[in-house]
Amino acid sequence: MQGWRREWEILRFAIRGVLILISAAAGLYTAPSGETKTYVAGVLLFAALTAAERFGLPERLRTAFQAVQVLVSFWLVERFGPALLFLSLSSLPGYRQSDPFSKGLMTAGHLLALNLALAGAEISVRLNADLAFLLSAVLLLMLEISERRRLEGVVRYDELRMHHFELGEERERLAAFALRIEEEAQDEERVRLARKLHDDIGHRLIRIKMMMEAAMRILPTERERASHMLEQIRRQLEESMEEIRLSVKKGTTVSRAEHEYALDRLLDDTGRETGMRTAYRIQGIPYALYPSYRVALYQNAREALTNALRHGRAEYIELTLIYEPDAVIMKVCSGRAGDIKPDGLQTRVTPTVRAGMGIRGMTERTRHLGGELRIDPGPPFTVVTRLPIRTGTAE
Structure with missing residues (x-):
């Protein structure tokens, strides 16, 4: 966040420097030849007051410097003409008072001083000067609001990231x-x-x-x-x-969770009670999981079996448990004897699958552990649960 503030301050200072440079160069052609030294001294004084604000002055002292800047710009515009209008406008980006009333009062005083300095000029010149002043003020206000919102977004992002880290630490401590x-x-x-x-x-x-x-x-x-x-x-x-x-x-x-939430026993019980053909396969080198992972896999498998029996009229169920270095994957396939198994799985739920309470429960349960649930309507109907293995997840 400090980097964003620093960039915004550099942008403010760059805008002011460009305005001073343009106005000072234009004023050299309009200033009387006998008053060149006075003109240069006035511009240098104004630039020195602008540069002094970069030294982190207290707010009251900075406001005093800005008031002196307004007086110096009033004198330069009144003496050397409208060519120094941009020099006067360069003070606008420097108004950073914490109190909006003080900032508005400084802006109003600046506009009044500009009009008094151009009192002897034509009405069209004064109108153009007022219009340029107001447009500059509105533009700077919009830039400030945009920058404030960006800073708020950065702060919220940092807070969310901190909460994410804290949640990860709490999850590891709980495991x-x-x-x-x-x-x-x-x-x-x-x-x-x-x-x-x-x-x-x-x-x-x-x-x-x-x-x-x-x-x-x-x-x-x-x-x-x-x-x-x-x-x-x-x-x-x-x-x-x-x-x-x-x-x-x-x-x-063997832990209680491993005994009570055994996937092979769930599949055997389902086949014995329903007469359905079942198959249980393991791929990879098995490793022990925390009880929360076993419970999530067991409940997702049970919900998938219930859907297959209740809605799919399945004739067979295949459950495959895949152990990978960075994830454990459970694939539950159910269908009829004539089904042809597809080569790949869809990465999202297609419109033909109605996300009922069971699917929503599986999704929430899987996301709570940082995993992903994928469903392929088939045939055969396939439910894939993927749980990531982080440091400390496997026993």
Whole structure:
């Protein structure tokens, strides 16, 4: 934003310099030969006052310099004629008072001084001077309004960009928090499993060891009783092995989101309940995703399957999960047996697809994660969900 302000100040100063230069050159031909030194001194004084404003003066001191400029231009125009009109107009771009009333008062005083300086000139000259003054003032006002709007646009753009960065940081922190919660839940499950193995299975194994030692002692003399004890040991070992298997299966590192939102299980359940032919494919090297990505893919797949069953009268459904380095893509195709799969996908929803609540929900859900939803009416009807993989998105 500082760059825009600096460019606007340079433009103001350039306009004033050009006006002073044009008026000073024209005045050399109209000034009496005996007053050339006085004329040059007056123009140099006016130019020095203009240049002094570039030194960042306080507003009151700058207003005082501008008032002196008006008086000097009044004297030059009154003494050397209308040729110095543009020199007088060069003061207009310098009026930058913060108070609109003060700025209007300075402009009105300037116009009055210009008319007093041209009091002895013809009426047409005065009218042309007033018209040039008013046109210059209006033009500068329009330029100032345009510049102010541009600066406001730059400020709003910077604010939006800052909010975008903050939103991205919050999203990354939320993803990291979700990962930490999941890891803590897995650690708790591991601790629970370790305690169970130590308290239940360990105690049972110690008891089995003691029973085996007792059976070995009585085996030479009481074979029937020893055989009965060995049978009890075998049953207890089977129960222990089954309990270990169930505990390990329950305490596996597969997260809750990965189990509850499994796409292959959703497809298998749909095929088993409806009798529809289904196919599940994976392309690329799979990598773990955050629960929010799994949930979004699962819900989009479920909505696509619902649309295929309810509206498309599909006979088959194919779900393909594509793992790319920068994105994970889920493609759900549904149609009838005679459909021919197109080579490419359309990049927008065609007018033949009515965007109902389901499609709007999929679109909003995908955009919330920074992804893109594409729909091809087919045949076959295809729904593509693309979610970008950024730093920290994959586990």
